[in-house]
Amino acid sequence: MISITNIQPLNYKVSRSNKGKSLNAYYFLPANHNVKNFNKHAAVDLIRFAGKSISRTDIAEALDLSRAGVSIIINDLIDNKIILETYSRTTPSGRPPVVLELNPKAGMVAGIDMGASHLSAALGDFSARILKEIEHPFKIADGPEKCIDDANQILNELLERQGIGIKDLSAIGVSVPGPVITDAGMVMAPPIMPGWDRFPIRDTLEKRWSVPVTINNDADLGAMGEWAYGAGRNEINLAFIKVGSGIGAGFIINQQIFVGSTGSAGEIGHLTIEKNGPLCSCGNYGCLEAFASGKAIELQAQKLVESGKRTLLTEIKERPISVLDVANAARSGDLEAQEILNRAGTFIGIALAGLINMFNPSVVIIGGGVAEVGDLITAPIRKMVKERSLRASEHAVKITTAMLGRRSTLIGAMVQANSLAIHNMVEGKSPLSRVVYTLPNNEKEVVLTGH
């Protein structure tokens, strides 16, 4: 039994210097994996995330291994059906070179995105290709028991539609809108998840489903999804900002998710924009989220209608008035609706300018439901970033919207599930074995499982 007293990062990294340039290999490795298999794990992730055809020679070079050394690793991965050897399809003429690919059919995973007001779930293969998808209204504020029951019901409905059972899944990736302590599989002091503080989410789900489960924060998974298969492919440093009911950011730094010491890095929604501003869900006043989140936009629209000012929004009978209603009114020339979105974008832009100055990312990806409004909100964001970030950082950064649209987080959850399943296969270990773990600043030791 191993005892770990600090939090393991979400991903481990093997970094090697090769011919003067530093090459990184990235992989998810639960704490109880064997370090002897480093190169095998690293080779799998090089193949998964290369974004292009990759050969045995490329892997030998990246990992600084001999041809014979690479052969042992690759042959083993092929024998275990984790990867495939195939001919490159991109060579225009002549004999196509032999390249390596992940075997997408080696297993199936599920991704579950528990949002503030909806739950999306999908089944996917090992390359995170969605096979079936479902979305249901859902309330994270209902607390863990009710939410887990709901998630279970929706997952079963999805499995039924696909004609498979839960035992056919290799792993399940779950997203929650709060700060996650990855290794403990729980959230710590989440502002919009009443009743969930330190509830053993991962262990409860694994017990119910008997499938390995990984839990991560929604914005972190959005960053992961966009980095693996979206607008941030092959980027070294990127920031993903999710503007939905709330606002959060996820960072990929040196191609690793950066979660901070207790999982709450990227809580940009609770950055104070105005000392005496409106009350926020976290208990403070004047947070970005209280000005510019989907919820804040809906509230401002409601107040606008109540004020009696001239606006197209008075014609909308359904309550609450949605962000989409505000966007439609703005597009029809409603100046008041335009002003609500412009102000939200301006505040987000101010926060992003600060983030860009601090982290100097190459890409900032704007995702979440509110981002789908498009230019009405992204134009003021870009304007503020241009005006307020330092020129060196501003010149280097590309601001873009999420390529995966509403699915950034869901795909990210599948990427994490795939990482867990694939690296467990590489290790050939019992997927549910766990270590003893102690929470930081908490004397009580949490035993997850003991084998």
Ligand SMILES: [Zn+2]
């Ligand atoms: Zn706040």
